[in-house]
Amino acid sequence: MSLKILLAFAIIIFSSSLRAQFALIGDAEHMPGSCIQLTPDYDYREGIAYSTSYLNLQNYFEIEFDIYLGDKDVGGADGITFVIHNDPRGFQAYGTYGECMGYGRWSPYYDGGNFIAPSIAIEFDTYQNLQQNDPASDHVAYLENGVSLHATHWNDDNDDYNLEDGRLHNFRFRWNPNNKNITVLLDNKVVFEGTKDLVNDIFDGETKVIWGFTASTGRAYNLQYFCFRRLALNNLPAIHPVQKSQREIYSEAP
Ligand SMILES: [Ca+2]
Numbered sequence: 001m002s003l004k005i006l007l008a009f010a011i012i013i014f015s016s017s018l019r020a021q022f023a024l025i026g027d028a029e030h031m032p033g034s035c036i037q038l039t040p041d042y043d044y045r046e047g048i049a050y051s052t053s054y055l056n057l058q059n060y061f062e063i064e065f066d067i068y069l070g071d072k073d074v075g076g077a078d079g080i081t082f083v084i085h086n087d088p089r090g091f092q093a094y095g096t097y098g099e100c101m102g103y104g105r106w107s108p109y110y111d112g113g114n115f116i117a118p119s120i121a122i123e124f125d126t127y128q129n130l131q132q133n134d135p136a137s138d139h140v141a142y143l144e145n146g147v148s149l150h151a152t153h154w155n156d157d158n159d160d161y162n163l164e165d166g167r168l169h170n171f172r173f174r175w176n177p178n179n180k181n182i183t184v185l186l187d188n189k190v191v192f193e194g195t196k197d198l199v200n201d202i203f204d205g206e207t208k209v210i211w212g213f214t215a216s217t218g219r220a221y222n223l224q225y226f227c228f229r230r231l232a233l234n235n236l237p238a239i240h241p242v243q244k245s246q247r248e249i250y251s252e253a254p
């Protein structure tokens with residue numbers, strides 16, 4: 001590939017010195033390798049890790065991590081969220097523990113307590129909380145502005161879907177500023193697709209945002225962590241809107 005093409009694609013991949021790239025809050029801690037613990041295997045914990053580099057929502061990006069949600073299906077909780085925000089507290093922003101996973105708040109009808117906003121998040125939820133409209137199974141859901149309550153979810157149409165299986169699960173988040181498309185893949189399956197004008201409808205015109213992961217436990221608990229895989233930033237002209245056929249190919253990739 002020529003230098004010109006390389007420049008045209010302008011792909012920047014960060015793959016080293018992860019240690020310097022995340023600001024940690026609460027129970028978050030560096031682990032061996034390129035992994036960061038969000039919660040230890042103890043009750044009532046909360047940990048958050050934010051990349052110290054901002055994202056620019058005018059650019060295409062794809063973020064890839066492996067996430068670990070523990071090994072206790074019974075008695076395990078609560079899950080991890082991937083968050084993008086420009087909360088006024090910046091790198092100190094945090095939400096409520098337990099079912100709110102360090103991101104949200106107990107109820108959307110009560111503005112008190114801690115939650116991260118303005119924001120969007122993808123939750124990987126491993127514990128059923130009826131107050132947040134959770135199904136009995138583990139699930140993925142799209143959240144906004146620190147509200148943990150969600151109307152819909154993805155659980156692979158499997159009432160026994162379980163993420164607390166002692167394995168890493170591959171997670172990818174893709175943003176296309178051209179068509180305002182958000183695509184989330186988990187273990188190579190599309191688990192969320194949506195169209196949202198993030199800059200105008202969520203961030204009030206702001207294009208520079210903070211991103212990272214939050215997690216918490218409550219009475220039930222699990223070790224929860226994430227491991228860096230890839231961050232790809234791409235200038236717009238090189239990218240065409242994602243076509244359905246491309247998505248299918250992508251989601252079927254090994
Ligand atoms: Ca839950």
Ligand SMILES: [Ca+2]
Nearest residue numbers: 073138162164
């Ligand atoms: Ca489970």
